[in-house]
Amino acid sequence: MHLFYLPDLSAETVLLSEDESKHAVRVLRLQSGDAVQLTDGRGAWCAAEVAEDHPKRCLLRIVSRELRPRPRNYRLHLAVAPTKSIDRMEWLLEKATETGLDEFSLLDCAHSERSTVKTARLESIALSAMKQSQQAWLPQINAMMDLPFFLASQKEFPGQKFIAHCREGEKTPLKKIYSPGTPVLLLIGPEGDFSAEEVQLAIQEGFVPVSLGETRLRTETAALLACMGIAWENQV
Numbered sequence: 001m002h003l004f005y006l007p008d009l010s011a012e013t014v015l016l017s018e019d020e021s022k023h024a025v026r027v028l029r030l031q032s033g034d035a036v037q038l039t040d041g042r043g044a045w046c047a048a049e050v051a052e053d054h055p056k057r058c059l060l061r062i063v064s065r066e067l068r069p070r071p072r073n074y075r076l077h078l079a080v081a082p083t084k085s086i087d088r089m090e091w092l093l094e095k096a097t098e099t100g101l102d103e104f105s106l107l108d109c110a111h112s113e114r115s116t117v118k119t120a121r122l123e124s125i126a127l128s129a130m131k132q133s134q135q136a137w138l139p140q141i142n143a144m145m146d147l148p149f150f151l152a153s154q155k156e157f158p159g160q161k162f163i164a165h166c167r168e169g170e171k172t173p174l175k176k177i178y179s180p181g182t183p184v185l186l187l188i189g190p191e192g193d194f195s196a197e198e199v200q201l202a203i204q205e206g207f208v209p210v211s212l213g214e215t216r217l218r219t220e221t222a223a224l225l226a227c228m229g230i231a232w233e234n235q236v
Helices: 018-027 086-099 119-132 147-153 196-204 219-233
Strands: 003-005 013-015 035-039 044-052 059-067 076-080 103-108 160-164 184-188 208-211
Touching: 003 119, 035 059, 076 086, 076 219, 086 119, 086 219, 103 119, 103 147, 147 196, 160 196, 184 219, 196 208
Parallel strands: 003 035, 076 103, 076 184, 160 184, 160 208
Antiparallel strands: 013 059, 035 044, 044 059
8 A cells, every 4th residue: 555654634624745746646546435545654653544636736635644653673873984975875874764764874084985964865875765665754854063062962872872984893793783773873884984093083982993804795785784784683
């Protein structure tokens, strides 16, 4: 069944945006009386039906409501230094949202290839992935922040904090140190990796160095591997 996103589902009837109305009526061929589903990205889930199938103002009537709890027994906050090609970040966010992601932050690091990112585009990617995977919770997308400021902002994070890097030094495989069911914050660096100073600063702020295997991975590959590994550990 088709799923639509609306940030406010408090009324008995809701109106799709002009773009969504056109998609619903012209592309999906929805007609009055057809059943659809709605979510606000914060757990609200509604069964609805098309009340007016106008291609510019498609009106939906809510039939029933429920509040869906978060689907996982853990929370994942992924913080990544964006790649030069933004397409790779968009791919990562899409797949991470599908596999299980609660919060996504962008890091400006010493070796970063990109210092600005349009978060509106990433929010759109996450929204599409949420709808495609039929989820009721939309990941929070945070604007880019300098690594030192980000580390300082996470002092009170209520879970395990990890930094994955390829530099020399003691590191523990992620799967051996992560405790299933625990909130996790994971840092993934740029293609040139975190600097030695950045790794040390993260350690001082309570982040534990981890490895994701023996091979050197691209930023988006490492991030998705970590997401999937954490999801797997919480299923077994």
